[in-house]
Amino acid sequence: MERNIHRDEFEQFLKDKADQYKVYPSDKIWSNINRSIHPRKKWPYAALTLFLLLGTAVFIDYNSFNYVVPGKKNLLSFHQSSKINQVTSPAITTEQSKDASNSITNHYTVNTLTSNPVKVNTSAEIKQAVGMKNISVLKKGSDITDDNSYSSKEVINNNPGQITDNSGNLQLINKSVSTLNNSSSANENKDEEKSKETGNPAKKLWGGEVFKASKFKWQLSFSPTISYRRLTSGLGQITEVFRGFPYSTVQAKTPVNDLVAHKPAIGAEVGASLIYKLTDNFTLKGGLQLNYSRYQLSAYSTKPEIATLALHNHWGGTDSVNFVSTLKNYEGYGSSWLNNEYLQISMPIGFEWSVIGNSTLKWNIAASAQPVYNFASNTYLLSTDFKYYVQDPSLIRKWNINAGIETFVSYDMGSFKWQAGPQLRYQLLSSYKNTYPIKEYMVDFGFKIGVTKTLR
Amino acid sequence: MTEEAMLKGCIRNVAAAQQELYYTYSPRMLSLCYRYGKNREDAEDMLQEGFIKVFTQIKQFQNRGALEGWIRKIIVHTCINHLKKNKKFNESVDLIHASGVYIREEAIPSIVQAKQVVECIRLLPIGYRTVLNLYAIEGYSHREIATMLDIEESTSRSQYTRAKAMLEDILLKKNILPEHVRNLDLLAVNP
Numbered sequence: 081m082e083r084n085i086h087r088d089e090f091e092q093f094l095k096d097k098a099d100q101y102k103v104y105p106s107d108k109i110w111s112n113i114n115r116s117i118h119p120r121k122k123w124p125y126a127a128l129t130l131f132l133l134l135g136t137a138v139f140i141d142y143n144s145f146n147y148v149v150p151g152k153k154n155l156l157s158f159h160q161s162s163k164i165n166q167v168t169s170p171a172i173t174t175e176q177s178k179d180a181s182n183s184i185t186n187h188y189t190v191n192t193l194t195s196n197p198v199k200v201n202t203s204a205e206i207k208q209a210v211g212m213k214n215i216s217v218l219k220k221g222s223d224i225t226d227d228n229s230y231s232s233k234e235v236i237n238n239n240p241g242q243i244t245d246n247s248g249n250l251q252l253i254n255k256s257v258s259t260l261n262n263s264s265s266a267n268e269n270k271d272e273e274k275s276k277e278t279g280n281p282a283k284k285l286w287g288g289e290v291f292k293a294s295k296f297k298w299q300l301s302f303s304p305t306i307s308y309r310r311l312t313s314g315l316g317q318i319t320e321v322f323r324g325f326p327y328s329t330v331q332a333k334t335p336v337n338d339l340v341a342h343k344p345a346i347g348a349e350v351g352a353s354l355i356y357k358l359t360d361n362f363t364l365k366g367g368l369q370l371n372y373s374r375y376q377l378s379a380y381s382t383k384p385e386i387a388t389l390a391l392h393n394h395w396g397g398t399d400s401v402n403f404v405s406t407l408k409n410y411e412g413y414g415s416s417w418l419n420n421e422y423l424q425i426s427m428p429i430g431f432e433w434s435v436i437g438n439s440t441l442k443w444n445i446a447a448s449a450q451p452v453y454n455f456a457s458n459t460y461l462l463s464t465d466f467k468y469y470v471q472d473p474s475l476i477r478k479w480n481i482n483a484g485i486e487t488f489v490s491y492d493m494g495s496f497k498w499q500a501g502p503q504l505r506y507q508l509l510s511s512y513k514n515t516y517p518i519k520e521y522m523v524d525f526g527f528k529i530g531v532t533k534t535l536r
Numbered sequence: 537m538t539e540e541a542m543l544k545g546c547i548r549n550v551a552a553a554q555q556e557l558y559y560t561y562s563p564r565m566l567s568l569c570y571r572y573g574k575n576r577e578d579a580e581d582m583l584q585e586g587f588i589k590v591f592t593q594i595k596q597f598q599n600r601g602a603l604e605g606w607i608r609k610i611i612v613h614t615c616i617n618h619l620k621k622n623k624k625f626n627e628s629v630d631l632i633h634a635s636g637v638y639i640r641e642e643a644i645p646s647i648v649q650a651k652q653v654v655e656c657i658r659l660l661p662i663g664y665r666t667v668l669n670l671y672a673i674e675g676y677s678h679r680e681i682a683t684m685l686d687i688e689e690s691t692s693r694s695q696y697t698r699a700k701a702m703l704e705d706i707l708l709k710k711n712i713l714p715e716h717v718r719n720l721d722l723l724a725v726n727p
Contacts, residue, residue: 090700091672093714097653098673102563103570109584110558116584117591118551414576 106381106416136531294535297355299367301530303503307373308344309420309511311336312519336518339466340409341378345419348372349505349526351428361434365448369428371505373522374421377460379469380412387468389461389475391515399515403470409462418469422511422522423456428484442490444499450482452507459511462518475516481508486528497532539603546594554591561604562587565611571657571669572615586614612674616684619666649712656706664699671696 313336353367387405390398407418430448437443457476460469488501503526510519542560545553566583573579589610597606657665666685670676671692678696682689707713 090704094653094657094668094703095673095675097650098567098571098657099564100650101567101654103566103576103579104563105566105580105583109562109580109587110555112584113558113587113591114551114555116588117549117554414580 104381104413106414108416295357296535297357297363297497297532298535299353299355299365299530299532301349301351301353301528303349303526303528305347305349305371305373305505305524305526306344307347307375307522307524309342309375310521310523311340312521313517336462336466340462343376343417345374345376347374347524349524353428355432355532363432364430365432365446366427366429369426369450371424371426371452371524372421373424373524374419376417376419377469378415379407379409379418379460380415382406382408382412385468387463387470388465389470389472390464390517391475392517393515400464401472403463403468403472405463405468405470407460407469409467409469418460419458420460421456421458422454424452424454424480426450426452426482430484434490437490440492442492443487444490444501445487446485448484450484450505452480452482454478454480454511461512461516464517475513477509477511477513480511482506483508488528488530490532495534497534499528499530499532501528502526503528543594543597543599543603546591549591557590558587561607564604565607567654568608568611569615571654571673572612572619572666574662578618582615582618583611585618586611589614608674612670613684616666619662620686652710652712653707656703656710656712659706660699660702664695664702667692667695668699668703672700 349369349371351367351369353365356364358364382405384404384406385408387403388400389403390400393399428448428450430446432444432446434442434444454476455478457473458471459473459476460471461475462468463470482505484503484505486501486503488499488503490497490499505522505524505526507522510516511522512518512520542553542557546557562583565586566579569579569582569586570576573582586607590607593610597603657668660668667681670681670684671678676684678689678692681687681692685692704713
């Protein structure tokens with residue numbers, strides 16, 4: 081490099097000045113860098129989701145298929161298979177005189193609904209599997225087959241030739257099967273007729289069991305939400321002393337909403353409720369809910385400056401409190417989006433009304449009032465001259481009340497009911513205490529997904 | 537935390553050490569990016585990209601020089617790549633068009649002299665500014681600059697001469713240039 085003394089001095093001057101000048105980056109830059117070099121592990125979330133889905137599937141499966149009521153039904157899970165055991169009794173009784181020397185087969189296999197054969201090897205196991213009454217008869221007759229394997233109701237019904245006695249008399253067994261099939265169907269029809277006559281909301285589940293539904297249900301719900309806020313100003317009562325340039329000329333006419341830059345952000349709510357069924361179409365609901373609401377506001381970094389909040393006092397006058405702020409509303413070194421966040425627990429109490437639909441698919445509307453306790457928040461408040469943002473948790477209202485409306489489609493799967501639909505939650509009182517002249521009302525839009533289980 | 541401890545922590549990917557290093561050097565590095573970038577947002581993008589490279593490549597730092605110099609080098613290259621990627625450099629490197637640049641006097645805030653100088657540099661067309669930054673402030677030779685910017689060495693020289701003249705003109709108009717630099721420099725650049 082060729083540089084004479086004059087140029088060196090100029091370049092040194094530039095270098096010195098450039099090195100003296102420092103620009104402080106906004107906090108979000110470090111957050112982005114940190115997130116980039118330390119990415120969050122996604123597998124725990126994937127594993128948790130998988131676990132929840134699996135858990136739900138197992139829970140539904142267990143509750144839907146395994147309705148075993150000792151003394152009322154045998155172990156076989158679906159009603160047709162129960163006929164097999166009922167068949168054995170008369171068939172054996174009929175045939176017992178022919179050959180009493182044969183014993184029960186050593187391997188007795190029956191199909192369950194899941195197609196997994198259950199092998200019963202001993203007479204004790206057979207007792208458990210088929211029931212004491214049938215076993216006692218079996219012991220007397222004891223000539224089901226000369227073949228050591230005996231399997232499946234399908235085999236009985238479709239391939240009767242595999243069920244033989246020693247004399248090869250198949251007709252009698254088959255006849256017994258058809259007779260009992262008919263009588264069993266007739267009994268079921270009688271049950272259904274009986275429940276219709278009594279007017280009980282009896283329901284036949286997948287397992288064939290008939291039960292009377294409880295009026296109480298519990299519900300779990302989750303909803304991703306988008307939160308926004310509406311600002312209004314009670315600044316008319318605040319003395320002009322606290323109003324400053326540049327907004328002093330416009331603030332009287334300009335809505336406070338237009339003096340700030342804010343945008344919605346994603347939150348969530350999760351809740352559990354107890355539901356009481358008043359009529360088929362109308363239910364009352366109460367529960368607990370956790371709400372996380374947030375929105376973002378634009379702020380600029382600035383050197384530390386005094387920010388004043390003018391406050392109403394209890395005697396109708398005006399007080400003020402000063403803060404040192406490094407966040408400006410409208411101009412500064414660099415802008416960033418700040419999160420205003422609220423974590424709340426609420427107790428929604430309301431109703432659901434099924435407007436239209438059949439017993440399986442319904443369209444519903446619901447409304448609720450929700451007393452809210454705001455137990456954590458991270459909130460930036462606007463100074464009275466709208467120039468600065470400051471934080472003062474003591475000005476945040478702890479108790480509030482929300483109103484919620486929603487509409488959803490529900491799908492009844494027996495003892496479970498799934499529902500999904502949009503909802504709106506509106507905060508009835510300002511997020512801030514009455515002493516702070518600016519009022520903020522949170523609005524949350526969400527899409528709620530819920531599952532309702534009937535209590536038994 | 538000492539620089540050595542900070543460096544060791546960064547090599548072991550310890551977030552606290554990385555944060556410390558970032559807060560130590562980011563104000564100077566953002567100032568550097570600001571001289572190259574179109575605006576502050578542009579500069580912050582360069583800074584972010586640059587520091588990610590710093591943290592991912594810090595194992596390659598051989599302790600042969602100052603850590604700040606090594607970081608600075610990475611950030612400068614990131615800025616150049618950013619300009620190339622966004623075609624900002626190539627679009628503005630035309631000397632004929634650049635010579636007629638309009639200087640907005642009101643764009644120079646009268647705060648401190650350092651900031652004034654930087655803001656004056658930022659008034660230059662981006663091609664001039666890049667060469668001036670690399671040569672006068674970062675200390676690269678014209679050959680290195682030519683390689684970095686994919687231009688001829690002679691182009692780098694001529695751009696620097698014009699950039700320097702233009703900057704001096706701005707600084708003189710703003711009465712920012714110190715007396716001792718001003719007199720000698722006027723003789724050297726404007727014969």
